[in-house]
Every structure is written in C-alpha cells, then in structure tokens.
Amino acid sequence: MKLEMCQKKGIDGIEIEIRYELMTEQLAHIVNYIQQSEYVIEGFSDNKICYIPLNDIMYFDIANRKTFIYTANNVCECKKNILAIENELSNTTIIRISKSTLLNISALVGVKPYPNHRLLAELHNGEFLIVSRKYIPALQEKIRSEYRV
C-alpha cells in the first residue's frame, strides 16, 4: 500500500482519494474507519460545547436520566436520548449492549462470561461494561458484519 499525502492551500476540508484494483476486507475496513471519523457527536462539558469524533467514543451511558458520552479519558453530557443516538448511529460501530448503554465495538478488547447469562466487556481503557443477555446476539452479529464489510 502506497500512501501519498499532499498539502494544498485553499481547499475546503480534507479530501481522500483511494485508488484500488480490488476491494479487500482491509480496504473496506479503512474506508469504514474514514467514513466513521466524519461522525461527530455534540457533547457538553462544564457548559461548553465539545465535538467528539465517533472513533474517540467508547460508549454512551444513561445516569440520572441523562445521557453521557465516555471517551478514553473524558466524560461529556449529550442532550440526545439513547434511542435517538442508537437510531442515528445504527450504520456505525455503535451497538446497544444493555437498556442503558451503547458500546462502540472499536473500543472493545474482549468479553468474558458473567453471571446470569451476561457477558463482561473489557474496553481499551481497562473499563468493564456488562452486556445483557438480550443484546448478546446483536453484538455478535454486529462484530460479524463489521468483519464482513
């Protein structure tokens, strides 16, 4: 793979051109990653608006009826409810893993058995989240479909 980078003055935003002969899984993954980086979620931290790229988000969670965005080292409040976020990001790597949590599978390191037919998901930053029994097949399918992209 040859990487060519060119700085041009006066262009509007970043332009990415990929030349390829065959669409491989690896290339599809890169395309998916680039497309996903276009998703930016609006959050609020200390009454200031912050825009968080989807690739930086590890999970969304509800606490005290508020939705929070968790990155590796930051937490922001999100004004949208979890269902709206889930619908909006259904074509990305975001998947619901419990009634109150949406996980970015890009942040997932692995899972292990957890009592009551649930799974314990380990994230890149060492945090753990519980995957409810109801959402395990969907999580499995999401990772599988990501693999197939």
Add this chain to the structure above:
Amino acid sequence: MYKLFKTYIPALSMSFTFIVLYAAIMKIANGELENGFPYFIIKVIGYLVAAIIVDYVVGKINFKKYIYHFAIETSALYPITIAAAIWGKWFSISVFNIVWYSLLYIIVMIVMHYYFFRISKKQADEINELLKARRSK
C-alpha cells in the same frame, strides 16, 4: 457437544418437567392420591419456583467474579432447600441424611453453574474470535 448443552439437555429437562407435572395434575384430577406422588411433584415445583426467585434476586447483584455468584446463590438457596426437604418429608431427619443431601445439593449446584458457565464461555469465545479476526485485518 455444543448442541448437546444448548439444545438437547434443555429440551430433555423441559419435556421431563412437563410430563411429570402433567402426570401429577392428572392424578390429582382423577383422585389418585394414594401414593402421595402428585403432592410430592407439586412440592418440588413450589421449591423450584422459590429457587427461581432466589436466582432472580441474586442475579440483580453485579458480582466481580463468577465464583462469587455461585457462592452467594448456593448459600442463599441452601436453607430453603433443607427446609423444603424436611417440610416435604423428602428424607428423614438425621445427621447422616442432612450431610448426605447437603453434599448432593452442592454437587448439583456446581454442575448447574458449570453448565451455564460453559455456555457463556462458548459465547464469549466466539465473540473474542470475531474480535481477533477483526483486529488482524
């Protein structure tokens, strides 16, 4: 092997329960109560319902390890099991019987928890394999 655990054992258990329960209900309905079998089955079902309630309540706790869940559930259900067995006259009260049935109870709990752990482990392994494949792309 996976099909045995995921399909055949649950199917066998459900079929057995329904057949025995149906037989007990039919015997009660027909007034065939002489050997006490229908009452025994109803008592067992009552005990199992109590066990499910205990499992449900213990399941609400987020344990750090699988083994803690096993230990708490086994301890919580133990007095209920022994009380049900004595009240239901499932065995005569003696030190030997209590020790023997306590051991049986612990073995059954180990087998059941191990069974569900294996199913969960299999599920986790499948997901971890997919994640590994995804990372190696």
